[in-house]
Amino acid sequence: MREALLVAKREYVERVRSKAFRISTIVIPLAFAAVIGMGAFSGKMATGPSNIVVASNDLVLAQSTRTELLRVPTAKDDARGSRRGPPQQLQVEVQAPVAESDLASLNHQVESKAIDGYLWLNVQPGQAVPQATYVSRGSADFFGADRMQTAIGEALVREALMNHGVASSQADGLLHDVDLKTRQVKGGEAVASDASKSFWGAYIMAFILYFSVVFYGMNVAHSVVAEKTSRVFEVLLATAKPESLMAGKLLGVGAAGLTQMAVWITAVLLLSASALGAELGQGGLAAYGVTPIQLVFLVLYFLLGFFFYSALSAGFGATVSQESEVQQFSMILVMPQLVGLILMVYILGNPSAWPVVLLSLFPPCTPIVMCLRMSAMVVPWWQLALSVVLMVAATYAVLWVASRIYRVGILMYGKRPTLPEMIRWLSYS
Amino acid sequence: MNIVELNQISKTYDTKVAVDALSLQIEAGKMFGLLGPNGAGKTSTIRMMIGITLPDSGSVTLFGQPFSRKNLTRVGYLPEERGLYKKMKVIDQLVFLGQLHGLDAATANSRSRQWCERLQILDAIDLKTEELSKGMQQKIQFISTLLHEPALIIMDEPFSGLDPVNTQLLQETLLELKNAGKAILFSTHRMDQVERLCDSICLVDGGKAVLSGGMREVKSRYPRNHVVIDFEGDNSFVNHPAVKEYKAFAGHVEIQLREGADAQDLLHAAFQNAKIYKFELMEPSLEEIFIQTVGRRANA
Numbered sequence: 001m002r003e004a005l006l007v008a009k010r011e012y013v014e015r016v017r018s019k020a021f022r023i024s025t026i027v028i029p030l031a032f033a034a035v036i037g038m039g040a041f042s043g044k045m046a047t048g049p050s051n052i053v054v055a056s057n058d059l060v061l062a063q064s065t066r067t068e069l070l071r072v073p074t075a076k077d078d079a080r081g082s083r084r085g086p087p088q089q090l091q092v093e094v095q096a097p098v099a100e101s102d103l104a105s106l107n108h109q110v111e112s113k114a115i116d117g118y119l120w121l122n123v124q125p126g127q128a129v130p131q132a133t134y135v136s137r138g139s140a141d142f143f144g145a146d147r148m149q150t151a152i153g154e155a156l157v158r159e160a161l162m163n164h165g166v167a168s169s170q171a172d173g174l175l176h177d178v179d180l181k182t183r184q185v186k187g188g189e190a191v192a193s194d195a196s197k198s199f200w201g202a203y204i205m206a207f208i209l210y211f212s213v214v215f216y217g218m219n220v221a222h223s224v225v226a227e228k229t230s231r232v233f234e235v236l237l238a239t240a241k242p243e244s245l246m247a248g249k250l251l252g253v254g255a256a257g258l259t260q261m262a263v264w265i266t267a268v269l270l271l272s273a274s275a276l277g278a279e280l281g282q283g284g285l286a287a288y289g290v291t292p293i294q295l296v297f298l299v300l301y302f303l304l305g306f307f308f309y310s311a312l313s314a315g316f317g318a319t320v321s322q323e324s325e326v327q328q329f330s331m332i333l334v335m336p337q338l339v340g341l342i343l344m345v346y347i348l349g350n351p352s353a354w355p356v357v358l359l360s361l362f363p364p365c366t367p368i369v370m371c372l373r374m375s376a377m378v379v380p381w382w383q384l385a386l387s388v389v390l391m392v393a394a395t396y397a398v399l400w401v402a403s404r405i406y407r408v409g410i411l412m413y414g415k416r417p418t419l420p421e422m423i424r425w426l427s428y429s
Numbered sequence: 430m431n432i433v434e435l436n437q438i439s440k441t442y443d444t445k446v447a448v449d450a451l452s453l454q455i456e457a458g459k460m461f462g463l464l465g466p467n468g469a470g471k472t473s474t475i476r477m478m479i480g481i482t483l484p485d486s487g488s489v490t491l492f493g494q495p496f497s498r499k500n501l502t503r504v505g506y507l508p509e510e511r512g513l514y515k516k517m518k519v520i521d522q523l524v525f526l527g528q529l530h531g532l533d534a535a536t537a538n539s540r541s542r543q544w545c546e547r548l549q550i551l552d553a554i555d556l557k558t559e560e561l562s563k564g565m566q567q568k569i570q571f572i573s574t575l576l577h578e579p580a581l582i583i584m585d586e587p588f589s590g591l592d593p594v595n596t597q598l599l600q601e602t603l604l605e606l607k608n609a610g611k612a613i614l615f616s617t618h619r620m621d622q623v624e625r626l627c628d629s630i631c632l633v634d635g636g637k638a639v640l641s642g643g644m645r646e647v648k649s650r651y652p653r654n655h656v657v658i659d660f661e662g663d664n665s666f667v668n669h670p671a672v673k674e675y676k677a678f679a680g681h682v683e684i685q686l687r688e689g690a691d692a693q694d695l696l697h698a699a700f701q702n703a704k705i706y707k708f709e710l711m712e713p714s715l716e717e718i719f720i721q722t723v724g725r726r727a728n729a
Contacts, residue, residue, distance in 0.1 A: 010525050231512030237481045238506035239529050
């Protein structure tokens with residue numbers, strides 16, 4: 001035990017002191033922020049034209065289309081993505097009534113970049129819906145097209161309502177979007193939830209889990225191989241048992257991982273407490289559907305997942321002699337967890353379907369799948385308990401096998417052992 | 430008292446027999462040479478001695494007790510394959526290894542400094558291991574083996590890669606430790622070093638002990654059939670029937686006698702025509718014994 005703690009302490013101190021640790025502590029969240037920021041940025045870029053002309057042979061339709069285009073987007077529009085960007089960026093001019101033959105000059109204006117494009121609404125007598133054409137320099141602008149379609153539709157409805165004697169203010173009321181609130185049953189009570197924020201909460205948690213388990217698991221493998229290639233093992237083994245060395249390594253790397261996560265979580269909490277955070281987070285983690293109990297399980301599943309996967313990688317690490325060979329088995333660590341991420345949408349949509357339940361009880365997939373299920377529903381307590389029991393049992397089994405492979409493997413150099421050879425190692429003393 | 434007793438230990442890896450019913454004893458206050466060609470089973474033997482691997486059969490006795498891990502804190506092991514943490518500071522590394530051998534941090538720290546001073550590498554103590562030369566790393570590893578004042582010191586090729594000055598320094602240190610009553614197991618290919626330092630030896634080949642005993646006793650088993658002559662004049666005596674083979678230099682010749690030949694006959698023949706300054710009947714060197722013993726087995 002003393003040996004294991006000494007090894008763990010060395011591993012922890014050297015790791016936390018290292019430049020790589022400091023850099024990754026800063027760079028990894030920045031990289032996350034960059035990815036999220038890039039998504040937001042590309043959304044902003046796709047706001048469509050900013051200076052257009054609405055041309056029609058029907059002045060009333062043209063004007064009410066303009067009004068709709070300039071209307072402040074509602075929350076629902078935002079969620080649907082049909083009205084992005086602040087309306088003040090958009091300048092809409094009306095030219096009506098014009099005939100089809102006048103469009104040549106508008107074409108010319110588009111070409112000379114005087115305007116970004118024009119919307120031609122051609123009302124045919126006897127037809128309820130006008131022919132709508134959008135002409136611009138670009139071949140396609142989906143966000144803009146979607147937005148225009150909505151605007152024309154709403155303008156037509158408004159016109160029809162007014163033709164039937166409905167007052168303008170009443171028409172506004174009818175056209176006003178219904179604000180649908182979603183609520184989630186949690187602990188027997190319907191609590192406010194926001195579907196998209198819940199999704200993001202689950203997504204971020206699953207990703208953190210996936211990333212940290214893979215990252216620290218690989219760290220263990222690299223550190224085993226480093227001790228093997230530098231032949232430190234031979235010295236350590238003269239006093240310490242291989243089991244203590246492996247236990248110490250897992251504890252040390254795991255503690256370094258938790259330290260890093262603690263730094264990040266503290267930073268997030270500080271950020272969400274600040275003004276900027278208030279704007280971004282609007283109520284911190286809770287708004288993202290992350291409950292305290294989920295956080296507890298997040299940490300629990302991180303620990304179990306970490307020990308499960310890093311014991312595996314310690315075992316694998318002991319069988320190779322070179323750093324470069326580590327990559328060969330990284331897929332084995334990544335695959336089961338990737339399954340959870342790939343099936344994420346299905347899991348969130350069907351959190352109690354039996355394949356999902358089974359997957360969440362299968363130890364290699366448990367951390368991520370259970371984490372996703374928990375954010376989509378209240379998982380029955382027996383399933384949570386069973387998953388933890390299975391995970392602990394599986395981790396114990398992996399530790400047992402890995403420590404035996406480790407014990408023999410760390411003294412073997414040269415050729416990679418075959419699977420039958422590794423199985424034989426299990427019986428060596 | 431015997432510090433180490435190996436009794437008929439054997440170890441087989443898959444189909445390869447690494448060690449085959451090997452027995453040896455190492456006494457306190459003695460330096461013991463474990464010799465043998467590459468792959469003879471020396472490292473496997475050492476690993477079983479200190480419980481890195483367990484023998485398939487036979488028994489290991491350390492400090493008069495059946496093998497027990499708690500006694501390992503009284504053993505210092507310098508493996509042939511040197512290993513230190515490259516990125517770690519020398520002092521941190523020494524303290525860590527000292528603690529692993531049962532010392533507390535403060536003792537490990539002060540002893541590390543004393544040893545570094547003694548071996549003239551106190552300047553390196555705050556550097557990272559990877560910044561040191563190979564010889565300096567060797568000395569650090571040497572120190573890490575001795576920090577916890579082990580009663581049994583096992584050194585596998587301790588002087589490889591060292592310059593003559595440092596070799597001398599470490600040899601003197603080992604002799605001091607021996608005189609202080611430590612048992613030292615010394616494994617090497619350098620027969621001249623073994624001959625100078627060791628009190629007894631065990632020559633291992635093919636996992637078996639093919640030759641063992643006290644240095645003098647082992648050598649006395651081999652006939653004195655090696656003659657060195659310094660002379661002036663005619664060297665026709667090299668054709669004497671007693672001579673099996675010879676190497677002639679200017680005024681100096683080294684002769685191997687035929688089995689059963691009498692050196693006195695040769696001396697008689699030699700001084701007939703030449704002026705003899707030196708005639709020495711020498712015992713075979715350990716190197717010759719090694720080559721003879723191992724070579725014979727290789728031919729068999």
